[in-house]
Amino acid sequence: MQSVDGESLRLEGLTVAAGGFRIANLNLEVAAGEYFVLLGPTGAGKTVLLETVAGLHRPLGGRVWLGGEDITAAPPEARRIGFVYQRQALFPHMTVAENVAFGLALRQQPRWKRALPGPGRRARRRASRRPEVAAMLALLRIAHLADRFPAHLSGGERQRVALARALVLRPRLLLLDEPLSALDPQHREALRAELRRLHAELGATVVHVTHDFEEAVALGERVAVLHRGRFEQVGTPEAIFRRPASRFVAEFVGMRNIFAAEAEPGNGRTARLRARGLIAAAVTARRGAVHFAVRPEDIVLARHPLDSSLRNVFQGQVAAVEQRGALAYVTVAVPAPEGEPLPFVAAVTAPSLENLRLRPGETVWLGFKASAVHVF
Amino acid sequence: MQSVDGESLRLEGLTVAAGGFRIANLNLEVAAGEYFVLLGPTGAGKTVLLETVAGLHRPLGGRVWLGGEDITAAPPEARRIGFVYQRQALFPHMTVAENVAFGLALRQQPRWKRALPGPGRRARRRASRRPEVAAMLALLRIAHLADRFPAHLSGGERQRVALARALVLRPRLLLLDEPLSALDPQHREALRAELRRLHAELGATVVHVTHDFEEAVALGERVAVLHRGRFEQVGTPEAIFRRPASRFVAEFVGMRNIFAAEAEPGNGRTARLRARGLIAAAVTARRGAVHFAVRPEDIVLARHPLDSSLRNVFQGQVAAVEQRGALAYVTVAVPAPEGEPLPFVAAVTAPSLENLRLRPGETVWLGFKASAVHVF
């Protein structure tokens, strides 16, 4: 299989208004060959942004650069940008192979012929037997579906066809608009693995839009969090997961233990965070009114006082235990000197839950490292 | 708040065909006050089953018993069974309070008046000011939405209204058809907690249909897995999660390490499972050709040989690491004497992944208890 030669993408002060969404003055750089994930809640304007990059909306302002070329005014058919929608974007009147051959067939015909209905179909049939099509179908493991019509495919198979159709033209950039959201969990996982493999094998530049943080972590080399038409944070998934830049990002990525506190100087690089009189140690230079957060899986639970390598150790009562598949979330109410107890949520695996025999009302110790406390 | 007095449900040889689904000869007992979850993939006929219990389809055969009364032939309006659909089942031409008051208003009017459009509306308005309605709105924390129309509510708020509308009539049985599936993750979690609380406070009998195993574990006292119109397994979520009765159930609940093996007698209650020459110990009486499975979170990983309390300890190479939110899934290829290596997937938390510094190609030890091996 030939590689795809992904090119870099740069958005400069992009301003778009379409379909009720407004994106103002957006800047972004995606490196050639990078897998970039755009993360945001439904209604953040992610689709409009992708469609603008593909040339389907005219921006009100700003420029779009692809591999050093200004493509702001180019029509979509001249951009060589692949696009995969969330669903229902296969041509229902063509077989799988003809769908994949659609772009190739267009390129082969003289211009005057391409504008008529009849010859287009014949050219598509001819193109559907070309080796690139077969190779692309094989690469996406859908060779056995070549002669089926989209109506008879599962959601996962359809997305593979949509990917093949875009990739066979060796796009300079591949845009994926929630490609996994409409699939059921089994297919989603398989196609996610497929996307990772394809990106590694082909070296395409990918911009993938999703509202699912897990997807972003699993796929993205870098992630941008889009909220109300602007980027709240851009960075590696790890950085966003560990050090969210705002309360919105923290909640969106599933942080649970978010508390308001007063940050006071501690010893060395640490600060003392005072939340309702309870004092926690954290590594931060921030002072004054802050929020702090601890990921549930960074909190250790024990039936006996924990050893001293953890800087933050508290005693509390188990308030609730919630099983969620492989993990259990244990809520521990830690009494605070001033006001209501602080509810900390800790994630433990099923075996630990069994060993610790945690039940509501029991007293436990919980601890977390100062470096696991995120202040924002 | 008055309690709801849930009654028991019994299905006896129920056979239904509707909407392209066929359910044949189904038997089921749900105890009074139980929270029962029906789990199955999309297209398993779950909705048709619920609609038949509610009286909306006529069964071809079998009987439906509610609290000792045979209701097979009763029309739906005489059953006092509450029904909450996945979405879009609020009356769009009524306010939230009027929706909730719909059933109460009907009960108040003489029969001849109920069949006319005008008086119905007036009775609904009057009923919407009754204390039961206010109490139910308060119980579901939607009192502030009383005068809004459904079009202006979020998905989670709509489901709360639908629940209130069903519960205010104090149903003998509450049927929930994928009530959380159409919600985004934040609302889903909140409403799940709400359902648990309502069930505990009101004591209703609930049959809740879902395709999401996590939901089943979080809510169900008992779970039935429906596949191709019949129950594959009925039991506690724990039992289904730990001891799936079939390969379908195992895959559906997310088991990953499923291998074919030959079971031979071991010492005591254990068996020796031989998979491509590799031998694992398990607690089972089964012999001959079997499958066995180990949950990823029951597998322990280490950089050094593990201590001897684990019966199954193997050495292998890390083949892949996949981050998925709070957990990382590490695939370890364990060389087998006969044939290809066996790929075991282990789940570890993010901090452990960091501590173990696992990267593809490195050698690790993995271990699991004989009691964690599930044979079927």
Place this chain on the structure above:
Amino acid sequence: MMRSRRRFLIFFAAAGALLVAFIAWPLLRTLLASPPAVLWRTWQEGEVRAAILLTFGASAAATGLALLFGIPLAYVLARADFPGKTLVEAVVDIPVVVPHSAAGIALLMVFGRQAFLGKAFALAGIRFVSAVPGIVIAMLFVSLAFLVNAARDGFRAVDVRLEAVARTLGASPWETFWQVTFPLAWRSVLSGVIMMWARGLSEFGAVVILAYHPMVAPVLIFERFESYGLAYARPVASLVILISLGVFLILRWVGRDAKR
């Protein structure tokens, strides 16, 4: 939208504009040919006013009959599956394609003085030929499909699950229909009512065969055109077109809300 697409749409729009002009021009020309004073004088003529009021009344009567029998039919077509349903739907639509004068002949075969139903109704004192009931059934025959189809689509658009939920909340089928289904579909029904009424107003071919007299407005226009020529028919045509446009505007306004 990129430039290439805009150019494409403008090319298409130019072709379409010709068609729009083809419809709008004759109507405007006719309206403008008769100044308000002439229209007012025409309206003052007893014959004209009687014809217009008769047209309105007969069409309203036809619509009323269609409401009574057509709403149940529409609901059954929207909700029930039964053998022959396709046939019934087809029968409702047939009058659209039957030439209007042939439809008049067909009605005459059944409701004429010598025909079975005609004689039966005559016993009750109802005559169809050259009488108002004939106008009403001619209008009913040609315009029924508009009401039934609009109501059927309106009922179909109401989620069956809303009816199911209403049942579980204690409503009988009849109560469910009046408290849930009809209130949600009534704008479609209303839009069908106005459409049917307007279509009834405009009918000429079937009416002229069954009942030349008493004259409805379209027959009056034809009569004046045939007897005295264009100049004499034009003010009546202008007046009738003006009224049709008024009805039409109401129709659009109602239909628009129905789509929301």
Place this chain on the structure above:
Amino acid sequence: MMRSRRRFLIFFAAAGALLVAFIAWPLLRTLLASPPAVLWRTWQEGEVRAAILLTFGASAAATGLALLFGIPLAYVLARADFPGKTLVEAVVDIPVVVPHSAAGIALLMVFGRQAFLGKAFALAGIRFVSAVPGIVIAMLFVSLAFLVNAARDGFRAVDVRLEAVARTLGASPWETFWQVTFPLAWRSVLSGVIMMWARGLSEFGAVVILAYHPMVAPVLIFERFESYGLAYARPVASLVILISLGVFLILRWVGRDAKR
């Protein structure tokens, strides 16, 4: 379905059955009144055959014109948003509510011998009054909305995202239209074509004003009825209804597939 609901539906169905009988009975009665031999003899009459073929031809010509200009209009209405769009959609629908004889008068005001367009076309040798072109434009005027609306709905049902994807795969707007949009909407277009053609066949009021001669079939039925009475008009009516039903069956068959 539970019993209470079944009873409810049966009650409704009974009301609806009356309406269905009201339409079906006159049509069947007319068809059965003329045995095949009579129909065949009627077809043999030169005047009848000429009228029927003229009706078919003129309606086909009107449909052809509508295709040429109406398809672009339908696509623009389905896809573009522009100021005045509501007005354009309204103009297309107006002829449905304008009384047919008034529509004939309106067309005469523009295409008549003394009118501006009438004179302009006369220079090119095209006459409208009492000539085939007049029949064609009368049919076009009253039946255009059927084709434009069906095509517009067909285009609207094609997901815009399919067009967007085709663009990203290298297709120009024109290529996208012919290779994606039109192939997906063509059944709706075809259904509109047949509907419009059938509606054109059935037109009487507008045609009779613009061109009594040469006679189309609906005018011939009227002429014979007025001049010689029911018995003489009936065989022609039977024949025309039979042909209409044939056209109608084709229409249903095509339309049914379009819904899939």
